[in-house]
Amino acid sequence: MITVTNLTKRYGHTLAVDDISFTCAPGTVTGFLGPNGAGKSTSLRMLTALTPPTSGTATVDGRRYRDLPNPGRVVGVMLDAAAAHAGRTGRETLQVAGEVLGARRGAADDMLERVGLASAAGRRVGQYSLGMRQRLGIAVALLGDPAALVLDEPANGLDPEGIRWMRELLQDFSRRGGTVLLSSHLLSEVQATVDRLVVIGKGKIVAEGDLAELLAGSGIKVRGLDPQGLHAALVAAGLNPTPLPDDAFTVDATPEQVGRAAAAAGQVLLELRAADGAGLEDLFFTLTAGTELADDKDVA
Structure with a gap:
């Protein structure tokens, strides 16, 4: 369970995230949507202890990320696929992550097979395409066998086959009781993947609920x-x-x-x-009209 309660982040006079609250229950895939500058990245960074909140809380299974003894065993995180060390191979990247997580011996190679990178295991990450780095980032997130996933733009750089693979992977994860929170600008893919939506605009939640119910109320x-x-x-x-x-x-x-x-x-x-049923794109623009700002990653 991911629980965000009255979460607020202020940078000087700029209110990046304004008292937001929402939950992501086990067995669901939740899409976290909003235009550039809405507060998505800042919210995910607060959830994963990369940015301290001004006020409010964000917890996974009732505990703040920073209070988890081994966070990767509880929640797998991928906020920036480019963060992997370019000089390491794919196998080395997962082996290092496995050492930190206390993963079983051989888990790195098994995960490379699972995400379709077995043939590239010995290549340096700096030689990977963006889509391959996305797959590697998802592999790191899954390596600790977590109960929840927090992913920022996981489909970025993936080809159509890769996007379909990712969708099936996330839906299978949720069917087995996992909790998924993902941010994406690919609205058609979000509509095909998620069960629930949280939509943010100008730092405030403008809609939250089941995807079907929100689309039916357009x-x-x-x-x-x-x-x-x-x-x-x-x-x-x-x-x-x-x-x-x-x-x-x-x-x-x-x-x-x-x-x-x-x-x-x-x-x-x-x-x-x-x-009704007009699609997520119409709903998104209806809910977020007039909320476009500079990318909130620049604020963070």
Whole structure:
């Protein structure tokens, strides 16, 4: 169980993470989403004791990461696949990690086989592609046989076959009772992988819940011949349109209310439908519209 309670991080006058709370239960894969600068990386760094919180707590199985006697045995972490020593081979990287974790003899080679790097075990990490480094980072995270995984952009650099492999690996991990928290910008892959979502914008949680439930509550999608005129008509009718990337809007209203507002203003509609099942991309932009900032990694 991963539990984040009233977690806050302030850098001088900048409030990077603002009193966030959420949980990730065993047997689930939770996607942690938000635009650049939303506070994702800072939150994950606080969870894994790389950044001290200003206030609040983040625990795994009821204990802070820094208080775990052997953290890698409880939670496997991959926040930066490029952090591996470029001069070591893949096998050496896992052997060193295994020594720290107290892994059984031979675990490094078994894990290299599991993540598809057995043939590259003797190559130096500096010669690995980005996708291979991602696989190696996941191997290190899994090496201690943890009950939870915390992964930042695990699909970055993977080819389609690699992305499918990662999805199956994480879903199998959760089916066996594991807890997964992952951050990613690949929204289509997140939708295909996760059970739950936590969405953050400007340091605050803007949505949390089961993926299916959140997608089912996406409201009405409307698109017109004159996007600016349609926006003005919806605002004048007391509705609250949220812009989408395709010049459409989502509105928390009935189709009749939207249609009447457009008709009263003489607006020609090109699309008017329930946004249920419209997809994670529409939901993401609806929830995070106007929250884009500089990458929060720069703040951290």
